[in-house]
Amino acid sequence: MTKIVVLGAGISGLSTAYALENFARREELDIEILVLEKLDRSGGKIMSVKSEGFLCEWGPNGFLDNKPMTLDLCRALGVDSVLLRSSDNARKRFIYAAETLHRLPEDAISFFKSKLISWPGKLRLGCEMLIPAKRGTVDETLAAFARRRLGAEALDRLIGPMVSGIFAGDPETMSLRSCFPRIYQLEQEYGGLIKAMAKLGKKSRAERKAGKQVASAAGPGGVLTSFTGGIQELTDSLIEKLQAKVLTDSGVARIEKKQGGFLLHLEDQSRIEAEMVISSVPAHALSGMLAELDSESASLLNQIPYASMNVVCFGYQQDRISRDLEGFGYLIAKGEKRNTLGTLWDSSIFPNRAPEGHVLLRSMLGGATNPQAINFSEDEVRQKTMADLKKIMGIEAAPDFVRIFRHRQAIPQYIPGHGARLAALDSRMDNFKGLFLTGNAFSGVGINDCVNASNQIAEKVITALKQQRL
Numbered sequence: 001m002t003k004i005v006v007l008g009a010g011i012s013g014l015s016t017a018y019a020l021e022n023f024a025r026r027e028e029l030d031i032e033i034l035v036l037e038k039l040d041r042s043g044g045k046i047m048s049v050k051s052e053g054f055l056c057e058w059g060p061n062g063f064l065d066n067k068p069m070t071l072d073l074c075r076a077l078g079v080d081s082v083l084l085r086s087s088d089n090a091r092k093r094f095i096y097a098a099e100t101l102h103r104l105p106e107d108a109i110s111f112f113k114s115k116l117i118s119w120p121g122k123l124r125l126g127c128e129m130l131i132p133a134k135r136g137t138v139d140e141t142l143a144a145f146a147r148r149r150l151g152a153e154a155l156d157r158l159i160g161p162m163v164s165g166i167f168a169g170d171p172e173t174m175s176l177r178s179c180f181p182r183i184y185q186l187e188q189e190y191g192g193l194i195k196a197m198a199k200l201g202k203k204s205r206a207e208r209k210a211g212k213q214v215a216s217a218a219g220p221g222g223v224l225t226s227f228t229g230g231i232q233e234l235t236d237s238l239i240e241k242l243q244a245k246v247l248t249d250s251g252v253a254r255i256e257k258k259q260g261g262f263l264l265h266l267e268d269q270s271r272i273e274a275e276m277v278i279s280s281v282p283a284h285a286l287s288g289m290l291a292e293l294d295s296e297s298a299s300l301l302n303q304i305p306y307a308s309m310n311v312v313c314f315g316y317q318q319d320r321i322s323r324d325l326e327g328f329g330y331l332i333a334k335g336e337k338r339n340t341l342g343t344l345w346d347s348s349i350f351p352n353r354a355p356e357g358h359v360l361l362r363s364m365l366g367g368a369t370n371p372q373a374i375n376f377s378e379d380e381v382r383q384k385t386m387a388d389l390k391k392i393m394g395i396e397a398a399p400d401f402v403r404i405f406r407h408r409q410a411i412p413q414y415i416p417g418h419g420a421r422l423a424a425l426d427s428r429m430d431n432f433k434g435l436f437l438t439g440n441a442f443s444g445v446g447i448n449d450c451v452n453a454s455n456q457i458a459e460k461v462i463t464a465l466k467q468q469r470l
Contacts (some may be wrong), residue, residue, distance in 0.1 A: 001009060001032050001105075002276065003261075004278065005272060006280065007252055009039075011451065014276075015451045017035050023458055024465075031465070034205050034245050034272070035245070035247065036264070038281075045058070045233050047232055049405075054358070055353045056346075056362045058311065064221070064223065066195045067222070074234070074308075083225050085223045085225055086224040089328070089348050092326060092327035095158045096342075101330055121151060121153035125150055131148065134148065139176075140175075141174060142174045145184075159171055161163060164334075168307040168366065170367075173416075188318070193218070207392055228352055252266055254290045255277060256292070259434060261275040262275075262277050267410065282439070283304040284306065294431070294432065296428055297428040305415065306365045307410055309374070309406075310364070310404060312382070312404050313405075314361045315354055315402075316365055316442075320395075320397040321393075325345045325359060342355065343364075344362045365381060365385060438453045
């Protein structure tokens with residue numbers, strides 16, 4: 001029997017362990033899996049907090065159903081029948097720019113009618129098809145790409161909010177190729193985004209006719225999907241279905257290579273031996289574990305920065321909010337000098353997020369462009385969030401319900417050189433057969449990305465086990 005230890009009981013670690021069990025059963029491989037989690041709870045950044053009739057998401061609030069990874073996992077777990085899709089209102093997304101909330105256009109007609117982008121800005125966007133493609137190996141930032149192909153106004157009012165909404169990141173420091181590889185590929189393959197849209201238009205129209213969700217200017221394709229009790233139902237279901245043992249309060253201090261596998265030194269001074277180790281923990285945490293084993297890998301991992309975040313949940317009596325809340329919420333344009341990155345209208349996205357007659361708003365304060373916000377006092381966070389809601393949404397009332405969640409190292413930032421760092425890490429791992437890396441620090445921060453990476457790493461482990469059996 002091969003003993004495999006998975007480090008981290010977040011969505012990446014749990015879905016990796018689950019995939020391993022299924023693949024091993026199919027291949028008739030005899031394995032024992034142990035999942036170690038440093039915190040006193042499983043789930044990682046996924047936690048659905050129920051209080052006073054409100055349901056607050058501590059981290060992500062769902063996944064998009066336009067990719068099969070998480071949907072397939074839900075089917076395997078037997079929970080696909082209880083999935084909760086966001087309301088039609090969630091297609092209405094807004095950007096706050098020039099002291100106005102603008103609805104993001106979803107098609108060409110609404111784009112030309114929209115005042116989000118000025119006419120000079122629209123003309124500059126239209127010139128994108130005349131801009132020659134930039135080919136080569138330079139790892140361009142998102143901001144440089146946007147200015148070059150779309151113009152400064154599109155960067156501030158379209159690209160900037162998108163980056164803050166997904167990564168809590170700064171487009172000036174984020175890698176285009178690593179954050180949005182598809183956009184990079186479109187320029188390389190078609191010579192530009194408008195040219196690509198024209199050539200892919202027939203396919204998109206066919207998909208719409210077939211009833212499929214496709215990407216629009218208003219956001220990524222697909223419908224935001226969760227559960228009635230919150231997205232934590234996904235990780236809870238994984239825990240319930242796993243045969244593997246999951247140990248919380250079991251942080252690993254360092255990893256030692258030994259004959260035939262690894263020796264894990266835990267923070268409580270105990271030790272665990274394993275033939276294989278799969279890490280799904282944050283890059284900075286793994287760096288500390290590998291510092292003595294391989295300083296070069298530890299250094300590479302330390303070069304992946306993280307953005308901090310305050311998640312601020314405000315509950316109100318519905319009749320105290322005069323503004324129409326039919327929509328997903330809003331993000332704030334680059335350069336608006338507001339405190340928050342944006343606010344989601346959670347009780348409009350999913351039912352059961354607030355008691356009858358109440359609404360729940362969830363604001364994000366911090367990110368790569370406002371790193372000092374993580375050190376604000378609870379009162380400062382509350383006051384700064386209230387100031388933005390008053391300015392942007394006209395909310396004069398104090399919230400009846402407040403929950404503030406702190407994430408000091410919330411979201412990994414894929415800065416230029418990220419791809420080269422990943423390649424170097426892969427090369428270093430060749431020196432430590434049986435050690436595998438997964439998680440959101442590498443190839444995508446969303447739930448779909450994490451589940452997809454988990455499946456891929458599980459397949460690599462199974463391949464290695466089959467080779468050992470030969």
